[in-house]
Each structure stands twice: as C-alpha cells, then as structure tokens.
Amino acid sequence: MSNQEKYEYREREFLDAVKELGVKKENIILLPRINNSEVTSFNLMEKTALDFERKFDNVTHVAHTYKYDWHLQHLKNGSTIQSLYNSGKIKHALYFIKPRYEKDLPISEKIIYKSETTREKQRIKKACMAYKIIDEKSKREGIGYKSDHKSFEDLMIKNRSILHTPNV
Numbered sequence: 001m002s003n004q005e006k007y008e009y010r011e012r013e014f015l016d017a018v019k020e021l022g023v024k025k026e027n028i029i030l031l032p033r034i035n036n037s038e039v040t041s042f043n044l045m046e047k048t049a050l051d052f053e054r055k056f057d058n059v060t061h062v063a064h065t066y067k068y069d070w071h072l073q074h075l076k077n078g079s080t081i082q083s084l085y086n087s088g089k090i091k092h093a094l095y096f097i098k099p100r101y102e103k104d105l106p107i108s109e110k111i112i113y114k115s116e117t118t119r120e121k122q123r124i125k126k127a128c129m130a131y132k133i134i135d136e137k138s139k140r141e142g143i144g145y146k147s148d149h150k151s152f153e154d155l156m157i158k159n160r161s162i163l164h165t166p167n168v
Contacts, residue, residue: 008139009139010143046080050084061085062093063095064096065096066078066095068168094166100151
C-alpha cells in the first residue's frame with residue numbers, strides 16, 4: 001500500500017469514528033488534505049493551532065504526548081504544541097497518552113476523562129470499532145486498531161481517556 005493509500009484508509013477510519021462521536025464535519029480539519037507534501041507538515045500544524053488561537057476565545061489544543069510514546073510522529077506532534085505553549089503563543093494544551101504510560105505520569109499532572117452515561121459509552125465503543133473494521137469492498141483495513149489494539153480495548157473496557165498537562 002502506498003503512503004497515499006494508507007492515508008486514505010486511515011482517514012476513512014478517523015472520519016467514521018468522529019461521526020460516531022457526534023463531531024460535526026465542519027469542525028474537522030484534515031491537515032494532509034491541505035498539505036502540499038506527502039510528509040507530515042508540523043509547520044502547518046503550528047499554523048493551524050495559531051489560527052485557532054486567534055480565531056476563538058477559548059481553545060484547548062489536544063495533541064499526542066511529547067514525552068510518553070514509542071511513535072516518533074506522535075512525539076513530534078506533541079512537541080510542536082508544547083513549543084507553542086512554552087513560548088506563550090497558545091494558552092492551554094493537553095496531551096493524550098496511551099494507557100500503558102499512565103504509571104509514568106505524576107498524579108498531579110494527570111487528567112482523566114471518563115464516559116459516564118450509556119449513550120457516551122456506546123459512542124466510544126462505536127468509534128473504537130470504526131478503527132477495527134476490515135472490509136475490502138469498503139476499503140477498510142483496521143489500520144489504527146492493528147497498530148494499537150491495546151489502547152482501543154482499554155478505552156472500551158474502562159471508558160476513559162488519559163491526558164496530561166504541559167508541566168510534565
């Protein structure tokens with residue numbers, strides 16, 4: 001599969017998942033669609049974050065962690081947002097971590113978001129399952145789920161996401 005095909009497959013998973021979560025299409029910006037390169041543009045990510053900061057009164061930038069992950073692209077994603085935070089260009093940021101790294105977080109910097117209602121739990125489960133679908137006809141390969149099935153399973157069992165503050 002080419003990089004472009006992988007992107008298209010992952011995009012289908014993502015869009016299906018956020019639809020299940022109830023995110024409106026007009027609130028989704030897919031940076032690779034506006035990027036003129038086949039590689040991730042962290043400059044475009046930075047520009048988009050700064051545009052949000054100027055456009056909206058209250059913004060929380062949520063990125064992958066800049067510290068606790070094995071995936072280099074996730075770390076760079078978090079580092080991009082953390083640099084903006086450290087320089088005072090953005091006011092508020094939080095960082096998603098995979099459950100396996102929870103033990104590494106200082107308790108004072110950990111934030112847990114937990115689904116409480118049956119409706120919320122069902123939405124989370126359906127969103128996670130969107131990453132698991134393998135179906136040749138609909139061009140789905142379960143790429144996200146295959147790459148980190150433990151995080152998806154943990155989310156569906158515990159119904160919670162773990163984030164940390166910029167102070168780690």
